[in-house]
Structures are given as structure tokens and as C-alpha cells.
Amino acid sequence: MCLAIPGKIVSISGVDELMRVGRVNFGGIVKEASLAFVPHARVSDYVIVHAGFALNTVDEDEARKIFNYLAKMEDLTELKE
Amino acid sequence: MKFLDEYRDARAAQKLAREIHRITTRSWKIMEVCGGQTHAIVKFGIDELLPSQIELIHGPGCPVCVTPLEIIDKALKIAALPNVIFTSFGDMLRVPGSSADLLSIKAQGHDVRIVYSPLDAVKIALQNPSKQVVFFGVGFETTAPATALAIFRASQLGLTNFSMLISHVLVPPAIETLMSSPDCRVQAFLAAGHVCTVMGFEEYFPLAARFHVPIVVTGFEPLDILHGILMTVTQLESGRAEVENQYARAVRRQGNRPAQELIHKVFKVVPRKWRGLGEIAQSGLGLSDAYAHFDAEIRFGVATHVVREPKECIAGTILQGLKRPAECPAFGKLCTPEHPLGATMVSSEGACAAYYRYRPFAAKPEVVA
Amino acid sequence: MKTLDPKVNLACPLPRSQYPAILMAHGGGGRLTHRLIEDLFGKAFCNPILDTRHDSAQFTVPSRRLAMTTDSYVVQPLFFPGGDIGSMAVYGTVNDIAMSGARPLYLSCGFIIQEGTLMETLKQVVLSMRNAAAACGVQIITGDTKVVETREKPELFINTSGIGVIESDLAIGPANVRPGDIVLLSGDVGRHGMAIMAAREGLQFDSMIESDSNAVHEPILKLIAAGLEIHCLRDLTRGGLAAALNEISESANVRISIEEKLIPVREDVHAACEMLGMDPLHVANEGRFIAFIPRQEAAKALHLLQQHPVSAGSTVIGEVSETLPPMVTLKSAIGTNRILDMPSGEQLPRIC
Numbered sequence: 001m002c003l004a005i006p007g008k009i010v011s012i013s014g015v016d017e018l019m020r021v022g023r024v025n026f027g028g029i030v031k032e033a034s035l036a037f038v039p040h041a042r043v044s045d046y047v048i049v050h051a052g053f054a055l056n057t058v059d060e061d062e063a064r065k066i067f068n069y070l071a072k073m074e075d076l077t078e079l080k081e
Numbered sequence: 082m083k084f085l086d087e088y089r090d091a092r093a094a095q096k097l098a099r100e101i102h103r104i105t106t107r108s109w110k111i112m113e114v115c116g117g118q119t120h121a122i123v124k125f126g127i128d129e130l131l132p133s134q135i136e137l138i139h140g141p142g143c144p145v146c147v148t149p150l151e152i153i154d155k156a157l158k159i160a161a162l163p164n165v166i167f168t169s170f171g172d173m174l175r176v177p178g179s180s181a182d183l184l185s186i187k188a189q190g191h192d193v194r195i196v197y198s199p200l201d202a203v204k205i206a207l208q209n210p211s212k213q214v215v216f217f218g219v220g221f222e223t224t225a226p227a228t229a230l231a232i233f234r235a236s237q238l239g240l241t242n243f244s245m246l247i248s249h250v251l252v253p254p255a256i257e258t259l260m261s262s263p264d265c266r267v268q269a270f271l272a273a274g275h276v277c278t279v280m281g282f283e284e285y286f287p288l289a290a291r292f293h294v295p296i297v298v299t300g301f302e303p304l305d306i307l308h309g310i311l312m313t314v315t316q317l318e319s320g321r322a323e324v325e326n327q328y329a330r331a332v333r334r335q336g337n338r339p340a341q342e343l344i345h346k347v348f349k350v351v352p353r354k355w356r357g358l359g360e361i362a363q364s365g366l367g368l369s370d371a372y373a374h375f376d377a378e379i380r381f382g383v384a385t386h387v388v389r390e391p392k393e394c395i396a397g398t399i400l401q402g403l404k405r406p407a408e409c410p411a412f413g414k415l416c417t418p419e420h421p422l423g424a425t426m427v428s429s430e431g432a433c434a435a436y437y438r439y440r441p442f443a444a445k446p447e448v449v450a
Numbered sequence: 451m452k453t454l455d456p457k458v459n460l461a462c463p464l465p466r467s468q469y470p471a472i473l474m475a476h477g478g479g480g481r482l483t484h485r486l487i488e489d490l491f492g493k494a495f496c497n498p499i500l501d502t503r504h505d506s507a508q509f510t511v512p513s514r515r516l517a518m519t520t521d522s523y524v525v526q527p528l529f530f531p532g533g534d535i536g537s538m539a540v541y542g543t544v545n546d547i548a549m550s551g552a553r554p555l556y557l558s559c560g561f562i563i564q565e566g567t568l569m570e571t572l573k574q575v576v577l578s579m580r581n582a583a584a585a586c587g588v589q590i591i592t593g594d595t596k597v598v599e600t601r602e603k604p605e606l607f608i609n610t611s612g613i614g615v616i617e618s619d620l621a622i623g624p625a626n627v628r629p630g631d632i633v634l635l636s637g638d639v640g641r642h643g644m645a646i647m648a649a650r651e652g653l654q655f656d657s658m659i660e661s662d663s664n665a666v667h668e669p670i671l672k673l674i675a676a677g678l679e680i681h682c683l684r685d686l687t688r689g690g691l692a693a694a695l696n697e698i699s700e701s702a703n704v705r706i707s708i709e710e711k712l713i714p715v716r717e718d719v720h721a722a723c724e725m726l727g728m729d730p731l732h733v734a735n736e737g738r739f740i741a742f743i744p745r746q747e748a749a750k751a752l753h754l755l756q757q758h759p760v761s762a763g764s765t766v767i768g769e770v771s772e773t774l775p776p777m778v779t780l781k782s783a784i785g786t787n788r789i790l791d792m793p794s795g796e797q798l799p800r801i802c
Contacts, residue, residue, distance in 0.1 A: 002117020002142075002301060002430070003727045003801050004223070004275045004331075006084035017339075018230065027082035027721030030657050034200065037226055037340040046084055048278060048331045051170070051220075051227045051801045052198025055278045055340065056331050058084050063330035066308055070093050073100060082721055091711075094784040116802060126786025145802050171726075171798035184796075190601070195799060197726075224801065303784050418794045430802055439788045 004050035006058055007033070009043050024049060084330070088302030089125075097307035098130035101314055108134040109317050110266050111310065112259075112402055114252060115221075115273035116143030116430030117301050123435040125303045135314065138266070138402030139435075141255055142273050144220045145172045145428035147355040147400070148248045150388040153178035156246055157186055159215055159381050166192045166209060168202040169217035176427045177420075179388050199231035199245075206235065206243040215377045218247045223275040225249050225366055226340035229347040232368070232375050244377040247367055250353050252276050253284045254364035260292045264403055269313045271299040271306070274328040279344075281336025285324045293322040300328040347372050356390075356424040357397035394423030399432050406433040413437060472567045477597025490573065491593055494580040499556070499591040507591040509556060511615050517552035519543060520611040528575065528606060530649045532641070532660030535608060536578035538736055541665045542687070543612035544586045548667035549683040549739065551622040551674055552614030554586060560594040560609040567606050575606065586665045588612070618674045624701035626681040631770040632748035633706060634741045636666060636755060637763035638714040639691050643733035643797065644722045659718055664737030669758035673741075678751050682742040686735040689793050693732070694740055695778045696792040702776070708768030708790070709781045726799035731780075731790065733797060742770065 007024035012035060014020040020035040024047060033049045035041050038057055047054035113119060119139045122128055128137050141147055157178050160167035167183070174183045174195065187193035192212075196202050199216055206214035218228040228245065235243040252273055259265055272285060277298045285296045295316035299309030309327040316323060326332055346369070353365025368376050377383075390396075393411040398404040406412050406425070416422040418434050425431035429438070467489065475482040492500065499507045523539040533541075540557065547554040559579070563572065583590055641662040648659055666685065673680060682702070684694045691713065699706050715723075715730045723730045737760060743751045748766065755764035780790040 002115050002120075002223070002273070002275055004278070005721075005724050006082065008083070018233070018343075026725055027085075028657060028718040029659075029721040029725065031725070034198075034227075034230065036230055037337050037343075039339060048275070050223055050275060052200060053227045053230070055223070055226070055275065056333070056337060059330045063084055065329070066304060067087070067093070070096055073096055082717075082724060085724065089783045091783060091785045124788065125782050125784050126788050127784075129786045130784075143802065170801045172800040172802045174798055175795065197799065197801075220802070428802060429800070438791045 004048045004055060006046050006048055009041060009045050009047060012043055022047070022054065024054070085302065088300070088304040090304065094130065094303050094307055097304065097311055101135070101307065101311050102132045104318055105132045105134050105314055106318060108136070109268055109314060110136045110138055111269045111271065111313055112138040112140045112267040113271040113299070113306070114140040114142040114256065115276070115301075116146065116428065117275075118142070118271060118273070118299065118306060119432055119435055120430045121301050121303065121306060123439045126439075127303055127306055130307070131310065135310070139399070139432035140259070140402060141355065141358060141400040142221070142252065143425070143428050143430045144248070144250055145176060146396070146424035146431040147250060147357065148173070148176065148219055149354045149356045150178055150390065151354070151385060152246070152248045154386070154388060155378060155383040156183065156217055157181055158383050159246065159377060160186045160193050161189070161191055162381065164212050166194060166205055166212050166214045167217070168194050168196045168205060168214060170219065171195045172428060173217055173219055199228045200234065203231050203234050203238070203240070203243060206240050207238070210242060212242060214243050216243075216245045218245045218249060220249055221252055221273065221276050222280045222344075223273075223278070225344045225348065226279055226337070229343045232347050232372050233343060235375060236372060244375050244380045245368070246377040248353075249348070249366035250355065251350070251364050251366065253288060254361050255355065255358070256288055258358065258361050259401055260288070260294065262401065265401070267294070267402055269295040269317055270297070271309045271313065272296050274298060274300040274305070274332060277328070277332045277336065279337050279340050281334055282324055282326060282332065283334065289322050289324050295322050296324045298324070298326045298328050298332050300331065357400045391422040396423035396425045396433070399425050406436040409433070467569045470569055472563050472565055472569065472572065472597055474565050474597050474599070477563070477595055483595060486595060490576055491595070494576045495583070495590040495593075497589040497591060499589065507556070507558075509591065511555065511613070515616040517547050517550035517614045517616055518611065519546035520609070521546060523608040523610070525646065526605070527649050528571065530661055531645050531658045533663035533736070534575060534578050535606065536575035537582040538663045539608045539610050540579050540582035540586060540588070541663055542736065543610040544588060544665045544667050545685040545739070547612045547614035548670045549622070549685055550614070550616060551618060551620050551670065551680060551683065552616045553671060554588050554612055554614040554667055556613045557583065557588055557590045558592045558611045559590055560596070562596050562598060562607040562609070564600045564605045565597055566600045572606065582665070586667065620674065620680055622680050622683055624682055624698050627698060627702035627704055627742050627770055628681060628744070629704065629770050629772040630745050631681055631742040632745055632766055633708060633768045633770070634743060634748065634752055634755065634764055635691070635713065635767045636669070636739050636741070636761040637662070637737070638716050638719070639686065639735055639738060640715055640719040640723060640730035640733040642736040643690065644719050646734070647726065647799065648722065657718065659722060662735055662737035664760050666737060666739050666760050669755050669761040670739075672758065673751055673754055676750070676754055678747050678754070679744050680741060680751075681744065683739055685739040688734050690730070690732045690734055691740070692729075692778070692790050692793055695790065698742070699776045699778050704776055705771045705773045706768060706778045707771050707781070708778070710783050712765060712767045714763055714765060727801065728797050728799065729793075732793035
């Protein structure tokens with residue numbers, strides 16, 4: 001079960017943890033998402049949102065790792081089709 | 082979109098593919114569990130980039146596909162009742178039951194609405210106190226926190242006009258069932274990334290050890306899938322069988338604790354029938370006793386009945402990775418996305434639907450105008 | 451809000467109606483029908499041909515080939531960011547005429563109105579049609595009104611037909627598509643469908659995606675006036691770019707190859723599609739077209755198209771190849787190839 005996309009938290013409202021809601025910017029589209037399951041999330045964090053719910057914050061250091069790995073890889077000959 | 086578009090970079094994909102080629106010395110069969118991964122593999126042609134020794138087998142990770150016909154028929158019965166507003170994710174609307182689908186029920190004038198979030202269904206219940214609002218709760222563990230919070234909220238609000246028809250399924254029991262089958266050829270798994278965002282990946286360690294299969298938690302973009310395959314093949318080539326996390330930017334080992342707590346509060350583990358696979362013990366979620374009064378099956382008294390699948394449909398063998406869509410005699414002829422016979426053609430993520438849409442096959446019929 | 455030709459008078463010419471909503475009697479052919487025609491349609495669409503109030507419109511056209519089209523508009527909601535059913539009906543009809551390389555001249559419009567539709571709603575739609583017609587330089591010269599019983603809620607449907615004159619000798623149509631032809635796309639895709647999706651399904655986005663509903667005949671007439679050879683044109687509507695390409699591939703019996711990275715999609719449309727699990731290539735458009743141009747003229751055609759506001763975002767997206775069997779192939783963002791199939795049925799949002 002799959003379709004969850006990353007967005008940046010623009011603002012947060014709601015006091016009760018389970019009713020905490022954020023306005024999240026997905027590439028220019030701003031939509032509300034429940035932050036009930038990410039109590040540690042703050043404005044400017046990126047979150048992964050599925051069916052209107054943030055399931056986790058994006059770990060930006062981990063996100064970079066694959067690109068660091070790719071940068072270190074040797075250039076091999078072009079993949080022949 | 083940040084954290085999405087950069088994982089579709091062509092040069093990076095080619096680099097990962099080249100590395101996979103470099104390290105592959107033998108044939109390997111890898112199953113990707115999640116329908117979203119199947120969709121990405123076929124849509125982006127990821128398997129075209131792989132060496133021919135690597136076979137990707139498409140697993141049963143499509144909750145829409147594995148929802149039993151009986152439950153869809155129950156949904157149709159409830160949706161056709163007067164005074165009911167039936168709400169669902171868009172995915173389920175075109176899934177045919179024994180004779181109709183939710184879209185045709187809607188066309189007959191019944192109140193069937195697509196919602197983006199289960200909380201929207203709760204809002205609809207608040208706005209329509211004289212109607213019964215039912216939500217079709219389908220999904221893997223990824224969606225369970227959302228449906229759990231909807232039930233919890235409805236309970237807090239004391240709503241008597243909200244209920245849920247539940248068909249949640251759990252991934253690890255399905256993997257165990259597949260691996261226990263004597264016909265199983267799968268040698269490694271790409272675990273479903275977003276399922277693990279919620280549940281973590283502790284449950285996979287005993288499976289990896291017991292069946293000696295690498296299990297790599299993998300994301301959904303092309304670079305994620307290629308990277309996950311690279312990590313998997315690296316393990317296979319060196320005889321290791323460990324659990325690794327490719328999708329570390331979104332998945333922590335312990336998963337999402339607040340989400341798990343709410344799931345355990347609102348739901349309990351129950352046996353579930355998987356379309357194409359049969360009943361698997363302890364493989365689904367149903368409402369816990371404290372919340373059982375929100376169960377739409379009980380509220381509307383929809384009786385269970387036996388439904389026979391079309392005899393031409395071999396979805397079960399496809400979901401287990403034993404056959405490919407093109408090997409089905411009905412593929413592209415009797416069975417198409419417009420009139421699907423079974424589970425795997427029904428949702429755009431099912432293996433048959435994905436292949437029909439994106440792959441040239443000799444079996445593909447002329448395009449119908 | 452689109453910028454209108456300053457010649458268009460935005461002041462409302464219509465008298466106030468004493469009926470706040472449409473009744474069955476408005477379609478009965480009697481006094482109320484007569485008043486509706488005189489006070490609303492007649493005043494809004496006012497032109498000498500319509501003013502004859504005859505059963506059929508009589509008009510003269512130069513003795514050339516004509517192009518004719520018909521279409522029906524059933525969009526919900528009636529008013530959406532970037533347009534409404536009225537303007538969409540006019541632009542859509544004009545666009546279909548333009549796809550034959552014809553200059554659009556006259557439209558008919560038939561209304562099927564459910565009883566209970568607010569008169570004010572009908573007025574807004576009619577005014578929008580008047581303004582759209584004026585902006586396109588076309589006249590609405592005949593029409594019809596029927597009133598039917600309401601189903602769930604009052605709705606309004608519009609049927610149109612359109613006539614245009616083909617001023618050149620060009621034969622434009624799928625039969626003229628040739629291997630080697632370049633495929634041009636007139637701008638970014640997916641706006642209309644996502645605007646409707648957001649408005650209709652209650653999937654509210656805080657920032658608005660506007661429909662691209664617009665008339666595209668002018669840049670096409672410019673191409674023709676410049677003496678360029680055009681093999682085929684197709685406007686993108688339901689089913690999006692994928693449907694249009696597949697229709698032509700099948701009619702013309704050719705293989706069309708396009709590249710995903712060449713297809714412009716605005717960031718907000720891309721984001722909305724990702725959120726709802728939809729493919730922008732399958733999403734409806736209302737102000738975009740594809741053109742099949744012989745290779746040696748493609749650069750010039752592209753330059754001309756880019757000079758006009760409605761096709762300023764024009765770009766090359768692919769070509770027609772020699773290979774068979776006919777199909778549409780797409781080179782994906784990561785460089786692999788797959789079939790771009792006809793979308794099946796209504797595009798629904800998904801979470802799976």
C-alpha cells in the first residue's frame with residue numbers, strides 16, 4: 001500500500017496530539033494533512049503523506065546517502081541496450 | 082517535487098543498473114511485494130534495465146486486488162440501501178463484485194462518494210446526521226493508522242451514524258504463506274516501503290532467518306527500486322540473508338509508534354481471506370471489541386455468501402509469482418482492464434493490469450476504438 | 451479570469467427575470483419559453499441571423515469546403531477555476547472546427563436544463579458564452595431549449611454544433627500522417643482535468659489549479675496563412691494526450707514515439723497528479739492541441755505557434771516512425787521504453 005508523497009510543512013495547528021493538523025506544501029499545492037502520528041514534526045520539516053495522514057518525517061541525511069554513493073561510483077562503459 | 086523527482090534521474094538510474102549488471106553472476110528471482118512497486122517497475126520499465134538473469138516476480142501487495150469478492154458484494158449491498166452515504170477511496174470504485182461495481186451503483190442514483198482521507202468520511206457523517214455514512218476501509222498496514230483515527234474520532238464524537246466496512250490485510254503473513262508453498266521460487270523480497278514506515282521492519286528478521294531470504298525494505302521511485310535490487314543482489318551473490326533498509330529516509334526500524342499504538346487500540350488481528358490466495362490466518366485487521374459497534378457488516382447485517390471466481394481467472398498463481406500475465410489464456414482477450422475477470426486485472430497496480438497497460442505482448446489485442 | 455477583447459461589453463444586457471428558477475413551463479414552447487428566448491438567449495447572443503427568430507438559420511458561406519462539428523457539454527461543477535460550462539462549450543466547438551484547419555463561423559446551441567436550475571446560474575452561463583463567442587469572432591445563430599425533471603440536483607447540459615470554412619487546399623486529417631512527421635504539442639498538459647478534480651471531488655487544494663479552457667483556432671489559422679503544410683491536428687480533451695495520440699495512431703495506422711521528458715507539465719499539476727495517483731498524460735485538457743508537421747517545416751511551425759499566447763508553450767514531443775504495428779510508445783523519464791496506452795474509463799484518484 002503505497003501512494004504516499006513528500007511535502008513540506010508550512011504551518012501547524014491544533015493542540016490535542018491526535019487532532020494536530022498541518023498545511024503541507026507538495027510542489028506548490030498546499031493541502032491539509034493530519035500530523036497525529038508525527039508528534040515530533042515541526043514547521044519546515046518534510047513529511048510523507050498517505051490518505052491525508054503524515055506517516056513519518058523525511059530524514060534528509062538518509063535521503064542524501066544514495067546520491068553520495070552514486071557520486072563515488074566509478075563511471076563504467078555505457079549500458080548497451 | 083523535492084524528495085520525489087530527484088529519484089527519477091535517468092543518469093543515476095543508468096548508473097545503478099550498470100552496477101547491478103557488474104555484480105550479477107547467476108540467476109535470481111526477486112519478488113517485490115507492493116503493488117505500487119509493481120506499478121513503478123512496469124511504468125518506468127525498470128526491469129528493462131536489469132540483466133536478464135534477474136527475474137522480478139510481482140507479489141500480492143495490492144490490497145484492492147486481494148479484497149475478496151464477498152466483501153465487495155457486501156459493499157455493493159450496503160451502498161444500494163436507502164439513506165446510506167457510501168464513501169470509499171477511488172481505487173475501489175471500479176472493482177467488480179459478482180455482478181456490479183460501486184461506480185454502477187452510483188450511476189443508479191445511490192450516494193457513493195470518493196474521499197481522499199477516512200477523516201473526510203467522518204466529516205460527511207457529522208454533516209449528515211440523518212444518514213448512515215459507511216467508509217470502505219481497504220488497505221495494508223499503511224492505511225490502518227488513518228482508518229483507526231477515523232474510528233477513534235467517530236467514537237470521541239459519539240457518532241451513531243458512522244461505520245466502516247473493513248478489509249485491512251497484513252503483509253508479513255502473506256510473505257510467510259508464499260514462502261511456505263512448495264512451488265515458491267522466490268529467493269529474495271523487496272519489502273513494501275510505506276507499510277514499513279508504519280510497522281517498522283522487526284517482523285521481517287524471523288522470516289529472513291527461517292526461509293534464508295534477503296529482505297530489503299524498498300521505496301517506490303525508480304532509484305529506490307534499483308537501489309533495493311542492488312542491495313538484494315549483493316546479498317544473494319554473497320549468500321547472505323539479512324534484513325536491510327533501502328528506504329531509510331522514510332522508514333525507521335521501529336516504525337511509527339504512535340500509529341502502531343492506535344492500530345492496536347482500535348483493531349485486532351483476525352484471519353482474512355485474500356482473493357486469489359485463500360484464507361490466511363492472522364493476516365487481517367478487524368475492529369477490536371471496544372469499537373465493534375462501528376463494524377458495518379454487523380450494523381447492516383450483511384450475510385456472508387459464497388462467491389465463485391470466474392473459472393478462467395488464474396490470479397492466484399500470478400499473485401504467488403508462479404505464472405506471468407501473458408501466460409493466462411484470458412489475458413487481453415476475455416480479461417481486460419475494462420472487463421476484468423479477477424484480482425490482478427482489477428486495480429491499476431495488479432500485475433495483469435500493469436502489463437496490459439505498459440507492455441507489448443503478442444497476446445495484446447487490437448486497440449478497441 | 452481570462453483577458454477579454456476590449457471590444458466585448460461586460461455590462462449585463464439582460465433584464466431581470468421574475469422567475470428565480472427554471473420551471474418545466476420554460477421548456478413548454480409557450481409564453482415562458484418565448485420570454486426566455488427573447489429576454490435571455492436572444493439578448494445575449496444577439497446577431498442579425500439569430501434575430502430573424504426563424505426555425506432554422508439561413509446564412510451564406512464562400513463556396514469552399516466546410517467543416518462541421520457537434521459536441522455536448524455535461525461538466526460538473528458548472529463553474530470551475532479558469533472557466534465554466536458555457537465558455538468551455540464555445541471554445542470546445544471552435545477548437546474542433548479548427549482541427550480541420552477551418553475558420554470557425556457559426557455555432558448552434560441547445561440547452562437541456564433541469565427544472566429548478568437557478569435563473570441566475572443560467573444567466574451567468576449564457577453571458578459567458580456570449581463573451582467567449584465574441585472573443586473567438588463566432589456567432590451563435592440558432593438554438594433550442596428543453597426543460598426536464600430534476601434528478602438529484604438541478605443541472606444544465608449544453609449541446610453545440612459548429613460550422614467553419616476551410617480556406618486553404620490543405621487536407622488535414624489522420625490519413626495524411628506520414629512516417630517522419632514531427633509531433634508538436636501546444637503547451638503544458640493536465641490542467642483542466644486536475645482543476646475539475648479539485649473542484650468536483652471536494653479534493654480542495656488551497657492553491658488553485660486553473661483549467662486551460664481556451665480557443666486555439668488563431669495560431670492554427672496563422673500556420674495556414676504562412677503556407678505551412680499541416681498533416682494532422684487533434685485537440686486534447688477527455689483522455690488527455692494519451693487518448694489523442696492513440697486515436698491518431700489507430701486511424702492513421704502509424705507508430706508514434708514520444709519522450710516523457712519533452713512533455714511540459716506544470717509543477718502544481720505534477721504535484722496534484724502525484725497526490726491522487728493520476729497520470730498527467732491521461733488527464734483532460736481544454737485548450738491544447740497536437741500537430742503533425744512534415745519534418746522540414748517543423749521548426750518554422752514551432753516558432754509560429756510560440757508567438758501566440760494560447761500556444762506559447764509549444765514544443766516538440768516526438769515523431770511518427772516507420773515501424774509497425776501501430777501504437778504509441780513513450781520513452782520514460784529514466785530512458786526506457788513502454789507503450790502509452792489509451793486510458794480506460796474515468797480517471798479516479800487512488801491511494802494504492
